[in-house]
Each structure stands twice: as C-alpha cells, then as structure tokens.
Amino acid sequence: MEHTPPPFFKRGPAPLVRLFFFASLSLALLVVDARFRYADGMRSWFALAAYPIQRAATLPLEIGERVAAYFSTQARLVEENAELRAKALAYSRDAQRFEAVQAEAGDLRRLIEASERLQVQAAPAEVIYAGRDPYAHRVFINRGATQGVRAGSPVVDETGVLGQVTRVHPLLSEVTLLSNPDQAIPVQVVRNGLRTVAFGGGASGMLELRYISDTAEIQNGDRLVTSGIDGTYPPGLPVASVVRIERDSEQAFARVVCKPAAGVERGRYVLVLSHDELRPPLPTEAQAGKERRAEKSRRARKEAAKEREVDVR
Amino acid sequence: MYARSQILLPVRASTIIGSFALALFLSFLPWRDLRLVPDFVALVLVFWCVHQPRLVGLGVAWTLGLLADAGNGVLLGQHALAYSVLAFLSVWLSRRILWFGPWLQALHVGAMLLAGQLVVLLVRLAAGDAFPGWPLLVGPIAAALLWPAVSWLLLLPQRRTEREQTI
Numbered sequence: 209m210e211h212t213p214p215p216f217f218k219r220g221p222a223p224l225v226r227l228f229f230f231a232s233l234s235l236a237l238l239v240v241d242a243r244f245r246y247a248d249g250m251r252s253w254f255a256l257a258a259y260p261i262q263r264a265a266t267l268p269l270e271i272g273e274r275v276a277a278y279f280s281t282q283a284r285l286v287e288e289n290a291e292l293r294a295k296a297l298a299y300s301r302d303a304q305r306f307e308a309v310q311a312e313a314g315d316l317r318r319l320i321e322a323s324e325r326l327q328v329q330a331a332p333a334e335v336i337y338a339g340r341d342p343y344a345h346r347v348f349i350n351r352g353a354t355q356g357v358r359a360g361s362p363v364v365d366e367t368g369v370l371g372q373v374t375r376v377h378p379l380l381s382e383v384t385l386l387s388n389p390d391q392a393i394p395v396q397v398v399r400n401g402l403r404t405v406a407f408g409g410g411a412s413g414m415l416e417l418r419y420i421s422d423t424a425e426i427q428n429g430d431r432l433v434t435s436g437i438d439g440t441y442p443p444g445l446p447v448a449s450v451v452r453i454e455r456d457s458e459q460a461f462a463r464v465v466c467k468p469a470a471g472v473e474r475g476r477y478v479l480v481l482s483h484d485e486l487r488p489p490l491p492t493e494a495q496a497g498k499e500r501r502a503e504k505s506r507r508a509r510k511e512a513a514k515e516r517e518v519d520v521r
Numbered sequence: 522m523y524a525r526s527q528i529l530l531p532v533r534a535s536t537i538i539g540s541f542a543l544a545l546f547l548s549f550l551p552w553r554d555l556r557l558v559p560d561f562v563a564l565v566l567v568f569w570c571v572h573q574p575r576l577v578g579l580g581v582a583w584t585l586g587l588l589a590d591a592g593n594g595v596l597l598g599q600h601a602l603a604y605s606v607l608a609f610l611s612v613w614l615s616r617r618i619l620w621f622g623p624w625l626q627a628l629h630v631g632a633m634l635l636a637g638q639l640v641v642l643l644v645r646l647a648a649g650d651a652f653p654g655w656p657l658l659v660g661p662i663a664a665a666l667l668w669p670a671v672s673w674l675l676l677l678p679q680r681r682t683e684r685e686q687t688i
C-alpha cells in the first residue's frame with residue numbers, strides 16, 4: 209500500500225533541485241542576452257516594472273533641488289540673470305556668425321561638389337538615474353521609444369559628447385558613456401587633423417587613444433573632436449583633451465590618455481541627436497541595389513529575347 | 522532560541538512586499554560610488570529567507586534578481602543567479618543562523634553576501650569586464666554591519682505590544 213506524506217510535509221522540490229533549476233535558467237538567460245540579444249523584449253517588461261521605483265528613487269533629489277531653488281536669494285537670482293543675459297547675447301552673436309559661415313561653407317562645398325551636410329535634430333532629455341553597476345558606465349535618460357529615441361543616437365551635453373544610446377525602453381533609454389571600455393568614438397585632433405579612435409578607459413573615467421604611433425604629432429592639451437567618418441556622430445563635436453602621453457621607445461605605440469570634455473560623470477541635462485539622415489547607405493543596401501540592377505538587366509535581356517522570338521515567328 | 526524569545530505574530534504578505542519595494546527604492550537612489558553601497562535587496566532577501574523560508578525562497582529571489590538586472594541595465598540574469606545562490610544558502614542555513622546572537626548572525630550574513638558578490642564578479646569577468654577593484658568588498662561588509670538594525674526593524678510589525686505579552 210502506498211503511503212503519501214501528509215500535506216503539511218509537502219514543500220515542493222528539494223532546495224538543491226530548485227537552485228539547480230534557477231541557476232541553469234539564469235545561465236541560459238545570461239548566454240542568450242550576452243551572445244544573441246534575444247532577451248530584449250523580456251528586459252523591457254522588467255524595466256517597465258522597475259520604472260515606478262526608479263522614478264520614486266530620483267524624487268528626493270528633485271524635491272531637494274526645488275526646495276533649494278525656492279530658497280535661493282534674490283541677489284543670487286539677479287546676478288545669475290545678468291550672467292545668463294550676457295551669455296545669451298554672446299551666443300546670439302555667435303549664432304548669427306555661425307549662420308553666415310554655414311552658408312559660406314555650404315557654397316564652398318557645392319563648389320567642390322561635396323555632399324551637403326544635413327541638419328542634426330536635437331531633443332532635450334534629463335539623466336534620471338546612473339546605473340548601479342560599477343562595471344558598466346551607463347546612465348538612464350527620461351526619454352524612450354514613445355518619445356522617438358532610437359538606439360545608436362549620439363548624446364551630448366553643453367560641453368561635448370557624452371555617449372551613445374544603446375538600448376531603448378518604452379519610457380526611458382540607456383546611454384553608454386564614453387568611459388565604457390567597450391565604447392569607441394572616431395576623433396580628430398583639432399590642431400592638425402590627425403584622425404584616430406578613442407576608447408573608454410574604464411574605472412578611471414578617462415579616454416584612451418590606442419594605436420597612435422610613437423612618432424605621431426600629438427601633444428598635451430590637444431583638443432579632440434568627432435571626425436564624423438563613421439556616420440554616427442556628427443563631425444566637430446568636442447570629445448576630449450589630451451592630458452598625458454607616455455612614449456616608450458620599446459613599444460610601437462604611444463599611450464595617450466585624454467580627459468573627456470563633457471561631464472561624463474556629472475551633469476543632468478543632455479541632448480539626444482537624431483542621426484538617421486547622417487548615415488551613408490550601408491554596404492548591404494548598396495549590394496542589394498546592385499542585385500536589383502542586375503535583375504533588371506536580366507529581365508530586359510529576357511524581354512529582348514522574347515521580342516526576338518516574336519520576330520522569328 | 523535567541524531570536525524567538527517571544528512568540529511573534531504571523532507575518533503579513535504586505536510587510537514582505539513593502540520591504541522589498543523599499544529595498545529596491547534604496548538601491549535605485551542616485552548613489553555616488555555604488556561599490557561602497559550595501560546591496561539592500563540582497564540583505565532583505567536574506568532576512569526573509571532566514572525568517573520565512575517557506576514563504577520566500579528561490580522563485581522570489583530569481584524574480585527580484587531580474588528586476589534588479591533590468592533596472593540597472595546590466596546583463597540579464599547575473600543578479601538573478603547571485604540572488605538564487607544567496608536564497609539557497611540562506612534557506613539552507615536558516616535553522617542554524619537563528620540560534621546565534623545578532624552579531625554572529627551578521628557574520629554568517631556577511632559571508633553569504635560575499636558569496637553572492639563573488640558570483641556577480643565571476644559572471645562579469647566571464648563576460649569580459651575588467652576587475653572593478655577591491656572596494657567591491659565594502660558593500661557586503663557594510664550590509665553585514667547593518668544586519669542587526671535591519672532584522673530589528675523588519676521584525677517590528679510582528680512583535681506584540683507590552684500589554685499583549687503580559688496576557
């Protein structure tokens with residue numbers, strides 16, 4: 209006769225079995241997420257679930273700022289107002305000059321038959337939350353797919369490039385900062401036009417130029433701007449300035465350390481640039497175009513052959 | 522038993538859910554250096570796994586881990602794995618831990634949290650990230666130091682009032 213244990217002894221599978229189950233589930237998720245990126249839909253759902261708590265966690269800071277703003281003295285406000293007015297005046301003068309220079313540059317570009325540069329659209333956003341993870345240099349901004357942010361858009365603040373949107377959720381998106389070791393950005397030295405690529409330096413928050421030859425002409429204090437040759441970042445945005453160069457005659461490459469121009473670790477307000485129009489046609493599309501053309505010519509040949517057949521008849 | 526010198530009231534589900542929400546809130550606060558901040562979610566998870574191993578176990582731990590992963594924008598599954606291991610260890614040791622005083626409990630909890638941190642570290646190293654430095658150990662140690670306060674606070678809703686005790 210079978211004896212089943214009374215129900216109050218039933219506690220489901222043994223803890224070790226459960227651990228095995230959940231551990232293998234997590235490992236499978238890790239592999240799927242790291243290698244194939246299939247888990248993004250699931251991630252969006254969990255991110256949406258965590259969103260209210262995230263928003264709530266940033267509230268104390270916002271309230272503190274509002275209260276501080278309320279109690280800021282009249283004198284400081286007046287002073288700040290005057291400062292801003294002066295700045296606006298300077299900017300408007302710059303903007304007028306910029307328009308004239310842009311028109312001139314456009315004329316010159318037409319003269320040498322270069323393609324015209326397209327206007328870059330910018331949408332303001334606010335950094336709501338820095339990622340808790342010390343390994344990933346990421347921040348979250350308060351604009352997502354519903355506000356039209358797309359993955360891959362460059363993000364800048366008032367002083368320079370901050371990073372790139374790498375993942376878009378419905379209400380917020382993740383920005384990978386330039387200091388992330390996996391992040392690379394094509395740059396150009398302003399002084400002499402030397403082109404290179406800057407990589408994130410990791411925990412130090414600095415950028416690093418690799419594969420700069422020992423004899424390359426670069427010096428401390430050189431400013432780096434985006435070169436724009438990758439089609440992702442518009443050209444001419446400030447990126448970093450060189451702070452240290454280590455030349456070692458035993459090695460082929462010098463080690464160049466740069467300090468980011470933007471407040472990579474600070475600052476709250478950023479601009480998301482939309483870059484879609486900047487991108488040149490991808491090679492695969494060009495390939496497809498070629499194929500289409502080939503097909504067209506094939507069809508034309510076939511039609512010609514048909515006509516010939518008709519003629520023969 | 523040390524922790525059960527008085528008979529506690531049965532726990533309410535709202536207390537558990539509220540404490541997890543509060544822990545997530547604390548961990549999502551904009552901290553300056555996140556390596557030095559204790560992992561509040563892990564701490565509260567260990568507490569409930571030790572005190573209510575029949576209510577809170579690996580399933581809850583795994584779901585919380587996924588929430589933490591998605592909220593922090595890291596590789597999906599790393600905290601899920603670490604919290605599952607953590608929940609297993611605490612359910613396994615739950616009968617033992619409660620016999621000790623608060624500081625010896627904290628010692629156990631610190632060791633478990635370090636094991637959880639180690640799991641995250643191994644996953645990150647396997648995924649190709651650089652070692653983030655020894656301040657990484659500060660978080661679990663700080664969390665262990667918080668344990669007596671946290672367990673006092675979380676047991677508060679279950680305590681009886683003085684009058685009830687005398688009856």
